[in-house]
Amino acid sequence: LIGHSLGGAAVLAVAKDIAEVRAVITIGAPADASHVLHHLGASLQEIEEKGEAQVVLGLKTFTIKRQFVEDVRRRSLREAISTMKKPLLILHSPLDQVVGVDNATRIFLAAKHPKSFVSLDRADHFLTDPKDAAFAAEVIGGWLPRYLAQDEPQGDEPIEHVQIMETGVGRFQNAVQAGRHRLFADEPESVGGSDTGPSPYDFLSIALGACTSMTLRLYAERKQLDLGRIQVDVSHEKLHVRDGVAGGENGKIDCFTRVISVDAELTEDMRANFVEIAGKCPVHRTLEARSMVETKIRSRDEA
Incomplete structure (x- = not known):
């Protein structure tokens, strides 16, 4: 599972419950639920009252529903990370102004080995520079083969x-x-x-x-x-x-x-x-x- 920003929090929360997951990768992920809800700002009340709201996070607009808020409040990310028992790669920029790099430190400390942290030096939260996105992709591509089996054809024999x-x-x-x-x-x-x-x-x-x-x-x-x-x-x-x-x-x-x-x-x-x-x-x-x-x-x- 690979998750960016709020998606990173989501994959950390559910990875231990999905048997097929062999490894987890986060990019600019928050380390706790309170940080996630903090970024919803004034929209949080609208979500709770109307069931959903349009929320601007960084450069993008997302539809956030009440179920998401309830899931965030119910789950302890620290506990989920510490009991995940899956290889973890953390990618985070020290210049991230949306989700501070201290979140990466907390995720790393909560996780058990094997775990790795790579600094996306000079990148912003959304990796808007194609060079930063390409670097992240290269790191992920180099790290994954250790934990994923070699791809096999769909059938037992070539058709x-x-x-x-x-x-x-x-x-x-x-x-x-x-x-x-x-x-x-x-x-x-x-x-x-x-x-x-x-x-x-x-x-x-x-x-x-x-x-x-x-x-x-x-x-x-x-x-x-x-x-x-x-x-x-x-x-x-x-x-x-x-x-x-x-x-x-x-x-x-x-x-x-x-x-x-x-x-x-x-x-x-x-x-x-x-x-x-x-x-x-x-x-x-x-x-x-x-x-x-x-x-x-x-x-x-x-x-």
Whole structure:
């Protein structure tokens, strides 16, 4: 469990009661309930009277409900921390003006080993500087593998086809398994998704870009060309059909724009050759050709 600010207090309070939790990480977390309620200010009375209120904490607005206040008052964070029995990583900035760094000291002293504290030097409470956020992420990424088992595929053995299944998280999030590899598919927040993974059309662009890069790499090796690192940028849009181009639904056609970059200096002949070779990439050919999709429907418990 990872919690930032009030979320840090929340994960400290519940970690010992969740058997699946292997480790706990807090970022700028308060050490006691009174500190949490203090930051609600005048909104606390509104919460108690109306059941909820909009509360501004630092740079963000949160909806705080009466149940949260009651949970905070009922729980002793010090007791929860001391009996947690989970590895703990505490991240806190000595310059934090929202939740003072003394809170990190109190959490650290209350916790049992294994425990670690890392100072987010020069950071503010919300880690608004991307460099501070990146540093925190690097620390977390380096610390976690000691306590989490190596990721395993969803099944006992790699599957031969690609499997996509809804996770139940958000409106559109799907878990994707391809062989031994796992990732998420989702939609942007602008269309109702949670933006936890590439969109379906992003995956199409990924397929085209990756296949293009690999095809050019094979060509460069065969011709013994030192191209350096190959980069392919792909964008997708639906365009109105041009004269002489077969159109699809609503008179539009899918257009993938591909920009290939290499480290080597390029002659005009090389540019022309690369365009030709990129056009031979299997995914390119698949997208340009007519494909057939066969669909079958079954109940999940059917063999």
